[in-house]
Amino acid sequence: MSLSSGKRDSLIRYTSRLADELNGLRSGEHRMLAARMLRGIGRRCDVDHVHLYLARLKDKPQISLYSEWSRLKTPSLASKLQRVELAIIGEQPSHLLPTGTAVYCGTNGQSEACSRLITSILSDLTCAAYEMIPILISRRLRGVIALGHDQGPQHLDSVCHHLLQLTGRVFIGSYRATRLESRRKQIHRQWRNIARLACDFALVLDSALEIVNVVPFRNQTPPAAIGLRLQDIVARTSYAPVQQLIRDAVKSDNACTCDFLLLKGNGKPGSFNARIEPGGETANCACTLYLTNNDVERAAADELTQLREQVTQASRLSVIGNLSAEYAHQLTQPLQVIEYQSFILKNRLKNGGSTVEEMTQNVSAISHSVDIASEVIFNLRDFLQDRRARLAATNLERIIDQATKLVQLRPDSVPVRITVEDKEALLARDPPLEVHVDRVQTTYVLINLFVNAIEACANAETAEPEVRIQLRSHASEQYLVLSVSDNGPGLPEGDPENVFKRFFTTKQHGFGFGLAICRDVIERQRGKIQAKNNPVAGCTFTFSVLLQNDEAEAETRSLDDAADDLMDDAD
Numbered sequence: 001m002s003l004s005s006g007k008r009d010s011l012i013r014y015t016s017r018l019a020d021e022l023n024g025l026r027s028g029e030h031r032m033l034a035a036r037m038l039r040g041i042g043r044r045c046d047v048d049h050v051h052l053y054l055a056r057l058k059d060k061p062q063i064s065l066y067s068e069w070s071r072l073k074t075p076s077l078a079s080k081l082q083r084v085e086l087a088i089i090g091e092q093p094s095h096l097l098p099t100g101t102a103v104y105c106g107t108n109g110q111s112e113a114c115s116r117l118i119t120s121i122l123s124d125l126t127c128a129a130y131e132m133i134p135i136l137i138s139r140r141l142r143g144v145i146a147l148g149h150d151q152g153p154q155h156l157d158s159v160c161h162h163l164l165q166l167t168g169r170v171f172i173g174s175y176r177a178t179r180l181e182s183r184r185k186q187i188h189r190q191w192r193n194i195a196r197l198a199c200d201f202a203l204v205l206d207s208a209l210e211i212v213n214v215v216p217f218r219n220q221t222p223p224a225a226i227g228l229r230l231q232d233i234v235a236r237t238s239y240a241p242v243q244q245l246i247r248d249a250v251k252s253d254n255a256c257t258c259d260f261l262l263l264k265g266n267g268k269p270g271s272f273n274a275r276i277e278p279g280g281e282t283a284n285c286a287c288t289l290y291l292t293n294n295d296v297e298r299a300a301a302d303e304l305t306q307l308r309e310q311v312t313q314a315s316r317l318s319v320i321g322n323l324s325a326e327y328a329h330q331l332t333q334p335l336q337v338i339e340y341q342s343f344i345l346k347n348r349l350k351n352g353g354s355t356v357e358e359m360t361q362n363v364s365a366i367s368h369s370v371d372i373a374s375e376v377i378f379n380l381r382d383f384l385q386d387r388r389a390r391l392a393a394t395n396l397e398r399i400i401d402q403a404t405k406l407v408q409l410r411p412d413s414v415p416v417r418i419t420v421e422d423k424e425a426l427l428a429r430d431p432p433l434e435v436h437v438d439r440v441q442t443t444y445v446l447i448n449l450f451v452n453a454i455e456a457c458a459n460a461e462t463a464e465p466e467v468r469i470q471l472r473s474h475a476s477e478q479y480l481v482l483s484v485s486d487n488g489p490g491l492p493e494g495d496p497e498n499v500f501k502r503f504f505t506t507k508q509h510g511f512g513f514g515l516a517i518c519r520d521v522i523e524r525q526r527g528k529i530q531a532k533n534n535p536v537a538g539c540t541f542t543f544s545v546l547l548q549n550d551e552a553e554a555e556t557r558s559l560d561d562a563a564d565d566l567m568d569d570a571d
Contacts, residue, residue: 003045003160011044011160015167022174027182030175031067037171038069041145041164045156048072049125049148053081054172055141061086061098063144074125081121089132090115097134098141102161104153105130122148129153133161135168143172180253181279200272203289204280205230209246212284223264235261235269242274249276250287259294271298337369391525393434393548394442396480397427400469403446407454416454421470426480434548435480441521442545446484448514449541453486456538460489479527480547485540496531496539518543 018037025033038050048071053063065081086094093103093115105114106129107122114122118130127148135143145168149155156164201222204213209230216222223233231239238260249256255277261269275290345362348354404418426433435442450467457465470483491499500519515531522529522543529543 003156007044008159008163011163014040014044015163015170018167019170022170025174025178027178030178034067034171035069038067041167042069042071045147045160046151047147047149048127051146053144053146055143056083057140061141077121077124084117088115088117090118093132097132097144100134100136102134103132106153131156133164133168135165135172137169137173142176143168199290199292201291203291205286205289206284207286209243233263235263246276246287250278253278262291271295335373338366341365390438391436394437394439396433396435399439399443399446403443403450407447407450416457416465416467418450418467419469421468424471424473426471426473436546436548437525445518445521448518449484452514453484453488456488457486462488474544478547479544481542481544483540483542485534485538487538490533490537490539491531499531
């Protein structure tokens with residue numbers, strides 16, 4: 001027999017009264033109210049036992065008995081029902097409860113596959129049925145209200161289930177919100193103790209990002225900012241990203257850190273490191289920003305960046321010095337053609353008798369040779385330019401071809417064979433495969449790896465030196481992987497990562513910058529590079545580059561805009 005309409009109305013009124021009692025309830029007071037709530041549910045639903053479980057979903061889904069009520073004098077099950085995995089309750093309940101479907105388990109054959117645990121609970125409660133009502137919040141299982149009775153499966157219909165779910169959501173929602181607020185306050189108290197030693201001041205913001213309080217630390221004088229909006233004191237170029245970080249932190253309830261420019265009392269921007277802590281010690285606090293001035297650290301970082309760029313430039317010049325003979329050789333070829341064709345054309349004009357077509361062929365050969373010489377000079381100019389990485393869609397085959405041509409002919413060393421292995425036919429795609437890199441700097445990486453391989457083979461007097469380029473796609477489908485292998489002496493013994501450290505070199509007159517710069521270039525392009533010795537001879541350098549796509553383009557555009565904003569602020 002199902003519940004009467006009077007009992008259902010009473011359950012509805014009780015849920016409304018419960019919501020009023022939960023309003024303003026402090027942490028630690030929910031357990032006492034839970035016992036009264038379960039007693040109220042038991043009496044209105046005509047059942048002998050009511051249990052409230054809380055769900056935990058971080059690892060394997062588990063439920064723990066939070067509170068229990070019994071009309072009869074039965075032993076407590078609290079110690080027995082802590083952190084119980086859903087799978088132990090039964091196969092069907094473990095699938096149905098997370099979907100919001102109630103489960104009836106009984107000894108009368110009308111149940112969903114009772115497990116040994118449920119059978120044990122029925123035995124302890126001395127009842128015939130155990131009915132579990134799932135409580136879902138934001139479509140996730142947050143708790144279960146379980147009722148033990150002898151009334152049969154028709155006693156509680158779908159309407160009763162819905163009312164019990166509503167009651168459970170009201171209670172568990174309040175419990176979770178109170179616990180969350182308590183944890184926030186505890187974190188803020190801990191951070192305030194840390195901030196007294198490490199931070200300059202804190203800004204407390206409301207939901208409209210208006211400053212409601214300024215808390216000084218370390219005897220610092222904070223800005224007079226109470227009542228101002230955050231955008232009034234944050235540099236224009238910094239506000240949008242900071243605003244988004246605050247929104248993300250409040251929404252996810254996870255703290256985060258960032259650097260931004262804050263206008264000081266003199267109107268000049270200062271660089272601050274901020275920890276964005278969601279919530280606060282009062283109800284109207286959306287978040288608290290703990291701020292530490294890092295002008296000195298930023299100036300040091302800027303100086304280090306400038307030094308790194310100078311070292312990179314010096315390394316480029318060093319590599320170009322090694323390749324000067326190659327550039328001279330490449331320029332000699334078109335110049336010789338120009339000289340030869342000019343001599344023929346001059347004689348034809350002097351002697352006469354030549355056709356226009358013959359002289360046009362001479363002029364075309366001269367023009368083509370000029371184009372070749374210009375390309376060599378332009379390549380050298382681009383390579384020597386000191387500039388930040390400009391990531392864009394770049395034809396991969398062109399990079400490989402250009403780097404190969406620049407090092408393939410070396411009159412001062414033994415001949416070296418450079419081959420390309422492309423088992424996946426990546427370079428044969430139509431349209432051509434494009435990668436998201438800085439063309440000039442990536443060409444530099446390949447040149448540096450080629451030159452190192454060639455010199456290593458020459459110093460080891462390798463009989464038939466060979467450099468092999470291998471291409472393959474990455475499992476993520478976002479990257480392309482390139483490997484440069486040789487059959488030389490290989491890397492020194494020890495950790496292969498050492499070769500990427502600055503000032504590490506095995507060359508008699510080397511500086512130890514080349515491979516360090518290669519890693520810097522690849523990682524700035526959001527890739528990785530590593531080195532290892534081959535099983536037989538030589539070594540292999542492997543690095544990854546981003547494939548060209550809309551997402552990579554959008555991220556690069558955002559980073560470029562941020563860099564431009566910093567330059568504007570510096571001006």
